Amino acid sequence: MKPLVFLGDALRRLRDFPEGARHDAGYQLHRVQCGEQPSDFKPMPEVGPGVEELRVWDASGTYRVIYVARVARAVYVLHAFQKKTQRTARADIELARQRYREIGG
Template identity: 65%
Template sequence: MPALKPLRFVGDARRRLDAFSAHAKQQAGYQLYRVQTGRPPADFKPMPSIGPGVEELRVWDSENRTYRVIYTARLMDAVYVLHAFRKTSQRTEMRDIELARRRLKELLSGGRP
């Protein structure tokens, strides 16, 4: 069994993920566990507009609401969740992208959650 990378949350990402519906939270948790063990999540896309190695995990709940978790697993010490939110439009809002960018920049400059 592969080693389990620690999961670390930046800013209020943990609180936001905890606000997901129960089904979406369970799905996101399982997919993040896959990432922690070095496996890809079931549904994700790269987010180069935020930074290299940043990906967006996509989950839906039983009510067909859409949720996103932006993370990076490229750092050696942990999987970092930069942002988590409920998506309400077709495109990811610029404010969500900017928030994840700021958090990644802070993380890479030595600021740890």
């Protein structure tokens, strides 16, 4: 099982999710650590190769966790946030892209 490595404030932001969304995101990240696919995700090529967005829905809103698992040594969580519009905000994509570069992407 690969370790989870949180970049920047991603862990704090994930912990700020409501309990149900936090639990679901944690379960899906565990699946990724074990080499399985999460139940709902999409590729995020605009952030970098191999980057994916975990999608979590809760009664209080829509949440996203951007991560990359194709690096051999760990699953890197680049960003976690509540999504408030149909499109992912440019600032969220740029932040994830910057953190992706930090791991050598």
